[in-house]
Amino acid sequence: MPPRFLFQSSFKAFTGSSYVPSPLATLSLKPSATSIRAGSAETRERRRHDPFLMAQSRQRKAANLSRRQALTQEREGSLGDPVQSESTPFVQQLKATQSGPQVSAASDGDLNYFLNSERLEEALEYSKTLTSPLENLDRDTADPQLEKEMAERHLQQHQNAQAAIDRIVNINNGNTEDQMRLRIQQCIEKFGRHNTDKQFPPKPAAVSHQSATAHPEKTPRVGQDTGSPEVQVAILTAKILNLSRHLQTTNKDMHNKRNLRILVHKRQKLLRYLRKKERGGPRWQYLVETLGLSDAAWKGEISM
Structure with missing residues (x-):
């Protein structure tokens, strides 16, 4: 007896082709809905019509925003404000605004x-x-x-x-230019090296080698010191405080907002140079503590 071969009969009509697709090929041509990306248009459309998915999406977004805000506040709290200074006696003197006219003799x-x-x-x-x-010289008739x-x-x-x-x-009755001129003079008297050299010891001199070039001695300073970096930092701080106080009431003054950014970044460069030059010595500590500056004034990138 001849052998028998078992095969499944096809009920489809013959179309002229002998190709029969396999089940695996059919699955590859029609992928399931579970393989769709989470950000695809179909998933977004399904989420839009599903209130449960929408509530989950809003909850995740709110949690991300709150976490971002908490991280920003923590970062700002650790570094401080790059514009505003902490309250110190010298900063309060720079922030002195117009008060009533004084009758007694002023200082x-x-x-x-x-x-x-x-x-x-x-x-x-x-x-x-x-x-x-x-x-009257004649006291008899006086x-x-x-x-x-x-x-x-x-x-x-x-x-x-x-x-x-x-x-x-009285300077309180003068204009802004006169007040700023007086603040600059106060910064020069406070941080000028013609006064601070008497307070801080000189930096130790480097050991010179015999083959090193002999430099002539520096000419002694005559008059007030206005070019040292600490004086320039103090003057920029006075201008920054003045501009920031002005911008608190005028939010649309874009010109002065740009000027404020320029002054803050210029002060940051001077602070970095002074810290590198003084290596965090007593002169640097005196400047930072007197002006109430935080690490955000010179460290990292300042974004305003």
Whole structure:
């Protein structure tokens, strides 16, 4: 008897081709829905119509945003603010705004027009002497009551003139340019090396070799120091505080916002140079502590 071969009969009509696709080939031509990427258009459309998936998506987004905000606050808290300075006595002096007119004699830090208190007192005493009433040389015909009234009137006029002069020369009644000029002078007197060299010891000199080139001695400083990096940093800090106070009320001043960014980055370069030059010595510590500067003022990238 001849052998028999078992095969499954096909119920499809014959179309003229003898090719029969395999089941694996059919699966590869029609992939399942589970292999679709999570960000595809079909998945987004399905998520849009599924309230449960939408709620999960919103929850994940809110968690990511809160985590990002927490990390940003932690980073800013560790480094500090690159623009604002901490509250120190010198910073409070730089932030001094306009107050009411002062009647009493002001100190040297509150006088305008390049005046000091000693010169002002001398000028007021000289004017009081010039305007004082003359005494009658003939005491027999002199009227003591009239002389007393004239002296009281002269004293009252002198007090009125002194109060007017105090208001005129008070820096709080001056314009912004005069106030900034005075702040710059305060920075020079505070951080200038003609004053700070007396406080800090000189840096140790390097050991010179016999074959090294002999450099001439430096010419001693004459006058005030205005070019050292710590003085320039203090002046830039005074300008930054002034601009930041102005921008708190005028948010649309794009020109001064750009000027503020320029000043902050210029101060950052000077601080990096000074830290490299002084190697974190006493001069660097004195500058940072007096101006209330944080690590964000010189470390890393400043984004404003």
